[in-house]
Amino acid sequence: MPLESFYARVGANALGEEDRRVMNSLISATREFGSGTTIMEPDEHPNHVHFVETGWAIRRLILEDGSSQITDFLLPGDACDLPTLVGGATDWISALTTVKIVLLDRIALLDAMATRPNIAQAILRSSFCEQLVLRAWVGCFGLQEKREHTAHLLCELHWRLARIGLTQDHEFNLPLTQNDLALALGMTAVHTNRVLQSMRRDGLIALRSRHLRILQPDRLREIAAFDDGYLLAWNGHSERLN
Amino acid sequence: MPLESFYARVGANALGEEDRRVMNSLISATREFGSGTTIMEPDEHPNHVHFVETGWAIRRLILEDGSSQITDFLLPGDACDLPTLVGGATDWISALTTVKIVLLDRIALLDAMATRPNIAQAILRSSFCEQLVLRAWVGCFGLQEKREHTAHLLCELHWRLARIGLTQDHEFNLPLTQNDLALALGMTAVHTNRVLQSMRRDGLIALRSRHLRILQPDRLREIAAFDDGYLLAWNGHSERLN
DNA sequence: CGTTGAATTGAAAGTGATCAAGGCGTGTGG
């Protein structure tokens, strides 16, 4: 059930049994990428839409001068390249951990979307949700200080992981180095370190060996001004996650 | 022809005559909003998808503490609320100038998308293009200094306006106060002022009474690291704009 | 001609970057 997380992500009731059967039938392959490898590069125009089955990947922007910005974390159930559906260009995507990718035939998926409204809805929602997250990132960059922004990212990741069942309470595996975090937050690794330490000092989080435990969830959300509502809309049939 | 700019935006060849006739037939109303008024608020679930016909609007994120971040400028041809298509929540959108909005019936548009692949493509592309712009914003925030970021925004606006025929060469009307710019760039109005002045001093731009003339386009693009290719993909049949 | 919103200017304070070293842990090779 390689698309399990996708189904969880779009909401348990979004796709019925038959819808899932159809989507599963579109799977034309599964690929595995080693940690640190490139999953896709810009300007590819693949014939398949890629979904993450397991593992973490990052979407990044790279400038000519070599500097790069992480623009999104791709978690299980996330689509890598929906623009592929209509011939759009792909982003640079690389694997952070070992990543399993599911490939759905582009044309077949388009057909399925035309035939089954629920599938079209699920795909569109997934795309719009990506956009919501992105807009929130812009908001963080524009309005928050680095400490708040960092807190927001941790809240976001917790929220997204919880939705696909990858958290235990307020703990989860965070396979990111401080440098990765820095690349996403638009700050230096040094400063990331100091921010994390200050959070540890304040008893907000415990983070070691790639495992994060949020000790004061409410306080962290408060610092982050994290409004879990902004993503909630998309859970649709929405049990508020904790 | 209220959707003229939309057709220009998605590429002159994207929609044929019949496609346009169909889309035009979906128009159920046109509304006008005065400068400064609210076009829509979050958590509305309208029955219509809104497109800008003329004028400038802004999409913004507002925090409880009252601070707000502009996350996008909506220009003629831009859709305000595509997530409405699948029941998603709307953003806070307000008119910067007098704005004419075209309303397309949500269900009718979905039908049209199901029937006419070109229309579906055009809508999807428009959404993905929005995402590209947004991702670039995140990149700017994360990687650039304010002066570069400011330059990038000016380049982006020029590019987008050129595509819909609202520039004369390297000049265009920019109905933004320095404060509006600041709200989009995540900086203070004071600093925005200083950045603009430094650009003027360097002979990069001439800006007064809401009219911008880019005096050294190449140099500005260089400062901004503006890669017009990042949006180009979506012009599809793409004549590179100048 | 006074009012009002926008644009400017100056000085002081701060957040985060930069540069440079040092510490820690784990895996590899001797």
Add this chain to the structure above:
DNA sequence: CCACACGCCTTGATCACTTTCAATTCAACG
């Protein structure tokens, strides 16, 4: 089993870009 190497985390001191606060000027408008 120990030593070295490499990647990551930590710490300190200094520098710079931006913010903040507080006025002042400007320009359009009634």
